[in-house]
Amino acid sequence: MSGTAAAEEIGTGVAQLSAWLAEVDPAVLYEAPSPGEWTVMELLAHTVEFLRYWPPVMAGIAAEPGLPFGRGLDDADRTGYILAHGGDPLGAMVQELSDAGEEAQATLAAIPAVGWEATGVHMSWGELALPEIVQRVLTGHLAAHCAQAKAAYDAVSQRDAV
Secondary structure, eight states: OOHHHHHHHHHHHHHHHHHHHTTSOGGGGGSOSSTTSOOHHHHHHHHHHHHHHHHHHHHHHHHSTTOEEOOOTTOHHHHHHHHHHTTSOHHHHHHHHHHHHHHHHHHHHTSOGGGGGOEEEETTTEEEEHHHHHIIIIIHHHHHHHHHHHHHHHHHHHHHHO
8 A cells, every 4th residue: 555545545435425425314314323322423523533633643653663553442532523523514524524534635645655664553453564554544444434324324214214
């Protein structure tokens, strides 16, 4: 994986998510599929937050190989953003998603080729090459939450239709 490839993957993922959001019933986006699960809007807020959080971490690893990285599920920045923005209007969230995607793409594309040979050390996964880190916490994470958002939407839509 290169910065260009990673940036393209993020751009494609964000574009597909935005296109899907243009087709959904916005009212359903604020309902949890079941108690304790995130709503689609909370998933989108999480997506915006990690698209902004991780690319500077990747750039740091590229600049300083061997850098430790990672955060817990209860990280205050992560959870705080979801709490603060999980109820935002859809139009504002789509704009934030687009902006975060563009920022992520620019940051990754700016990493020099030699930086993609760097490794970082995750608190649980150990030492990983930068392309694998990007796949796990950024591109794969984006794809997984897109699928999760669609499944949450479908579950709520089907429940509401009954």
